[in-house]
Amino acid sequence: MQATVKHSVLSLRFASAATSSQDNNSQPVDPDEALRRLQADDAWAVLAASGEDVHELTNWLMRLRHRVGGRLPGVIALLPDCASPGAMAALKAGADALLPIDSPPPLIRAQLARLRERIAPQPEGRIRLQPQLELDAQDRKLHLPDRPLPPLPAQQFHLLWALGTRAG
CATH class of the missing domain: 3.40.50.2300 (Response regulator)
Structure with a gap:
């Protein structure tokens, strides 16, 4: 078949x-x-x-x-x-x-x-990627304590979001 x-x-x-x-x-x-x-x-x-x-x-x-x-x-x-x-x-x-x-x-x-x-459904909120690393949907940024990072390009953000929501 x-x-x-x-x-x-x-x-x-x-x-x-x-x-x-x-x-x-x-x-x-x-x-x-x-x-x-x-x-x-x-x-x-x-x-x-x-x-x-x-x-x-x-x-x-x-x-x-x-x-x-x-x-x-x-x-x-x-x-x-x-x-x-x-x-x-x-x-x-x-x-x-x-x-x-x-x-x-x-x-x-x-x-x-x-x-x-x-x-496609749009990401909302934040997801924790590692204990000190979060991805924020609203500003499309990675957040590290005491370290500002620039917003991610859309394609990179969506890739990280997709991988982060399916972690395991």
């Missing part, structure tokens, strides 16, 4: 789309498989490519928003015209963001990063 490879981002291409996402870091799946994987919490986001006719996309978005309980995944709709009535329909149906279908991978990854920040 072949095991399913877990990807954090899925890629859909509806029939009306002339092309699919140019992002190579997402896993292409069909719409029903995407719903199943999102329900099982195997992914946190979907890149959904559609053409001008967004009927399939909006129906899928409404099915997604009614099926998935708890945390909702992020959906970026990739469309030929992000200012069209179809784009507005996609947003009303539940898309979190719109990008042109021919967006380069760095732009797609940047949009996914912003979406991830919004979806």
